Amino acid sequence: MPAHSFRLLSLGIGIVKLLRSSDWLIVPGVLLLAFFFVAPTVEIALSSIFDEGLTGKHFERFATKGAYVEVFRRTLVRSVWIGILCVLIGYPIAYFIVHRSLRTQVFLMLLILVPLWTSILIRTYAWMVVLGREGIVNNALIWLGLIDKPLRMMFTTGAVYVAMIQILLPIAVIACYSAMTEIDRTLPRAAKVLGASPWKAFRHVFLPLSLEGALTSFVIVFMLSMGFFITPALVGGRKDAMLANVIAHNVEQLNWGFASALALLLLVATIIVIVVVRLLANRFVGVRSVGMAP
Amino acid sequence: MTVGGATVEFEKIRKTYGDFVAVDDFTLTTEPGEFVTLLGPSGSGKTTVLNMLAGFTDATAGDIRVNGQSVLSVPTEKRNVGMVFQHYSLFPHMSVLDNVAFPLRMRSVARAEARDRALKALAMVQLESTADRMPDQLSGGQKQRVAFARGVVFEPPVLLMDEPLGALDLKLREAMQLELKQIHKTVGCTIIFVTHDQSEALTLSDRIVVMRDGRIEQVDTPNRIYDRPANKFVAEFIGQTNFFALESEPSTGAGNLPELGSSIPLPESIDARAGGDWWVSVRPEKILRIAEGAERGINFDAAIDEALFLGNEVHYQASLPGGRQLQFREQRGPDTPLLARQAAVRLGFDYSDAIPVADTHPASA
Numbered sequence: 248m249p250a251h252s253f254r255l256l257s258l259g260i261g262i263v264k265l266l267r268s269s270d271w272l273i274v275p276g277v278l279l280l281a282f283f284f285v286a287p288t289v290e291i292a293l294s295s296i297f298d299e300g301l302t303g304k305h306f307e308r309f310a311t312k313g314a315y316v317e318v319f320r321r322t323l324v325r326s327v328w329i330g331i332l333c334v335l336i337g338y339p340i341a342y343f344i345v346h347r348s349l350r351t352q353v354f355l356m357l358l359i360l361v362p363l364w365t366s367i368l369i370r371t372y373a374w375m376v377v378l379g380r381e382g383i384v385n386n387a388l389i390w391l392g393l394i395d396k397p398l399r400m401m402f403t404t405g406a407v408y409v410a411m412i413q414i415l416l417p418i419a420v421i422a423c424y425s426a427m428t429e430i431d432r433t434l435p436r437a438a439k440v441l442g443a444s445p446w447k448a449f450r451h452v453f454l455p456l457s458l459e460g461a462l463t464s465f466v467i468v469f470m471l472s473m474g475f476f477i478t479p480a481l482v483g484g485r486k487d488a489m490l491a492n493v494i495a496h497n498v499e500q501l502n503w504g505f506a507s508a509l510a511l512l513l514l515v516a517t518i519i520v521i522v523v524v525r526l527l528a529n530r531f532v533g534v535r536s537v538g539m540a541p
Numbered sequence: 542m543t544v545g546g547a548t549v550e551f552e553k554i555r556k557t558y559g560d561f562v563a564v565d566d567f568t569l570t571t572e573p574g575e576f577v578t579l580l581g582p583s584g585s586g587k588t589t590v591l592n593m594l595a596g597f598t599d600a601t602a603g604d605i606r607v608n609g610q611s612v613l614s615v616p617t618e619k620r621n622v623g624m625v626f627q628h629y630s631l632f633p634h635m636s637v638l639d640n641v642a643f644p645l646r647m648r649s650v651a652r653a654e655a656r657d658r659a660l661k662a663l664a665m666v667q668l669e670s671t672a673d674r675m676p677d678q679l680s681g682g683q684k685q686r687v688a689f690a691r692g693v694v695f696e697p698p699v700l701l702m703d704e705p706l707g708a709l710d711l712k713l714r715e716a717m718q719l720e721l722k723q724i725h726k727t728v729g730c731t732i733i734f735v736t737h738d739q740s741e742a743l744t745l746s747d748r749i750v751v752m753r754d755g756r757i758e759q760v761d762t763p764n765r766i767y768d769r770p771a772n773k774f775v776a777e778f779i780g781q782t783n784f785f786a787l788e789s790e791p792s793t794g795a796g797n798l799p800e801l802g803s804s805i806p807l808p809e810s811i812d813a814r815a816g817g818d819w820w821v822s823v824r825p826e827k828i829l830r831i832a833e834g835a836e837r838g839i840n841f842d843a844a845i846d847e848a849l850f851l852g853n854e855v856h857y858q859a860s861l862p863g864g865r866q867l868q869f870r871e872q873r874g875p876d877t878p879l880l881a882r883q884a885a886v887r888l889g890f891d892y893s894d895a896i897p898v899a900d901t902h903p904a905s906a
C-alpha cells in the first residue's frame with residue numbers, strides 16, 4: 248500500500264474513533280475558541296507590530312508617553328487590589344455559608360447569585376443613584392443632619408472601588424464556596440482531636456485545602472477587573488480611566504495598531520500576575536513539613 | 542512505644558436532640574488498657590458516645606471522666622484522646638509522614654523529634670516505606686494503618702475508633718483485626734472501639750457494650766455475651782440463635798416449651814410468670830443429631846429443609862412437625878454423610894444450652 252493511502256486510511260480510522268468516542272463533543276468548543284479567541288489574539292499580536300511593515304512604534308509610543316504607562320500601572324494595581332479585597336471579603340462569606348445547614352446554604356447562595364442576573368451596566372447605574380449628589384447616601388446623611396452639603400462620592404476612585412467590588416464579589420464568593428464544599432467535613436475535626444486549636448485546624452487544614460478556591464477567585468476577579476470598562480467610565484473621575492477605556496478610545500479613533508499593542512500588554516501582564524500568584528501561594532500554607540524519611 | 546491506658550468513666554450520660562433521646566443513662570467504667578467495643582445496630586448511639594468523649598458533641602446530662610478528671614469542659618484539642626475515623630480522614634495535602642507527625646507538631650514537638658517519632662509509629666504498622674507518599678497513593682488498608690499510626694503517635698491514654706475497618710473488604714478486615722490486637726498489646730492504651738459487626742466485636746474486645754436505642758443492654762466479656770445474653774435482643778444480635786417460646790408452669794416451677802412439646806427446669810432466679818415475654822435461646826451449634834437411646838435433656842423430631850455445606854461444617858435448616866423452622870450445625874469429617882432434603886432426624890439439646898431470655902422492650906417504647 249502506498250504511503251499516502253496508508254496515511255489517509257489511518258486518518259480515516261482516527262476520525263471514526265473520534266466520532267465513536269464522546270471526545271468529538273469538544274469539537275464545537277475548539278472551533279469556537281479557534282475562530283473567536285486564538286485567531287483574533289494572533290491578529291491583535293500581529294497588528295501591534297506590523298503597521299506598513301514591521302515596526303515597534305506602537306510600543307515606543309506607549310513607553311515614551313507617561314500618561315499611558317500611568318494608566319497601565321493604575322489598571323494593574325487596581326485589579327490586584329480588587330482581586331485581593333474580593334477574596335478577603337468573599338472568603339469569610341463563603342466560609343460562613345459552607346458551615347450552615349444545607350437548606351440555609353442553598354438560600355444564602357441564591358442571595359449571592361441574584362446580583363449576577365443583573366447586567367453590569369444596570370448595577371453601575373444603580374451605584375450612580377446611590378452615590379450621586381442627590382443620591383440615596385447623600386440625602387440620608389443630610390436628613391440625619393450629619394452633613395450640610397452633599398459629599399462628592401460620584402466620579403471618585405473610591406466609587407470605582409466600591410462599585411467594582413460589589414459587582415465582582417459574588418464571583419469570588421462562588422469560587423471560594425465551591426472549593427470549600429469539596430473539603431471533607433471530618434478533616435477539621437480530625438485536626439482538632441489530634442491537638443490542633445481551632446485556629447491551627449483552620450490554618451493547617453482548612454485553609455490549605457481551600458486555597459485553590461481562593462486563588463481561583465482572585466484570578467477570575469483580577470482578570471475581569473483588568474478588562475473593566477463601563478464602571479470606571481461611568482462612576483470614576485477623569486483620573487480613573489483604565490486601560491480598557493484607553494483601548495476603546497483608540498479603537499474609536501481607528502488607531503488599531505496602538506489599541507492592539509495596549510491589548511497585548513494587558514494580556515501579558517495578566518498572565519504574568521497569575522503565574523506569580525500561583526508560585527507564591529504554595530509557599531504560604533501548610534504545616535512546615537517534618538521533611539522526608541531518611 | 543508503650544502508654545499507660547486511662548480509666549474512662551461515663552456516668553449517666555444523656556444526649557438529646559430536641560425531643561429525641563440519642564443516648565440515655567449510659568454508665569460505663571473502663572479498666573486502664575482495656576479494649577472496649579460499643580456494639581449496636583445503626584442509630585443506637587455509638588458514634589454519639591464517642592463524639593461526647595472526643596468533645597465534638599456536648600452531653601446533655603451526666604459526666605465523663607478520664608483518670609478521675611471530668612473532661613466535659615475541656616476543649617477537644619486539649620482532651621488528649623486519639624481517634625481513628627471510618628474514612629481515615631488523612632490530610633490529603635500532607636505526606637504520610639507529615640500526617641503522622643501532625644499531632645506532635647500541634648503539641649510543639651521539635652521537627653526532628655517529631656519526624657523520628659512519626660517514623661517509629663509508621664514502623665509499628667509496617668509502613669515506613671510509604672512515608673514520603675501522599676495519602677491518595679495508598680491502598681485502603683494502608684490508609685487505615687496510617688490513620689492508626691497518627692492516632693497513637695502522641696501516645697494518648699485513650700484511643701477512639703469509629704468503625705475503623707468498616708470500609709475494608711472482608712479479608713483485609715480480618716487481617717487488620719489481628720494486627721490491631723497485636724498493636725494494642727504493645728501500645729497499651731485504652732481503646733474504645735465502635736462497630737456494628739458482631740463478629741468483629743467478639744474477636745477484638747476485652748468487653749463488649751451492647752447498645753440499643755441509646756441505652757446499654759449488656760456489658761460483658763465476649764464469651765459471656767455470647768453464652769449468657771442478658772435478654773432476647775442481645776441473644777439475637779450476637780451470633781445466630783433459635784428462640785423457642787417459654788411458658789412457666791405455676792405448680793412445678795418448670796418452663797414449658799410448647800413448640801417442642803417438652804419442658805425444662807428453670808433456675809429460681811428466673812420467674813417467667815413475672816411478666817414479659819420469655820423465650821429460650823438455643824445456639825445452632827448446641828442442637829445435635831442424636832442416636833437412638835442417647836437422649837438428651839430435650840429431644841424432638843424434625844425434617845431437613847436445606848443443607849449449607851461449608852467444608853468442615855454443615856449448616857442445616859430443619860422444620861418441626863408443626864412447621865416451625867430452626868437452624869442447627871454439624872461438625873463433620875470425611876465419613877460424615879450429608880443429610881438429604883426431607884430426611885427425618887432426631888435432634889436434641891441439653892437443658893444447660895437453653896438460655897432463658899426475656900424480650901425486654903426499650904424503655905422509650
Ligand SMILES: Nc1ncnc2c1ncn2[C@@H]1O[C@H](COP(=O)(O)OP(=O)(O)OP(=O)(O)O)[C@@H](O)[C@H]1O
Pocket residue numbers: 558561563581582583584585586587588589590737
Ligand atoms: N445532629 C443530630 N441531630 C439529630 N439527631 C441526631 C444527630 N446526630 C445523631 N442523631 C441521631 O442520634 C441517633 C444516634 O446516632 P449515632 O450516630 O450515635 O448512631 P450510631 O450508633 O453511630 O449508628 P451507625 O452505626 O449508623 O453509625 C440516631 O438516631 C441519629 O439519627
Ligand SMILES: [Mg+2]
Pocket residue numbers: 587588589703
Ligand atoms: Mg456511627
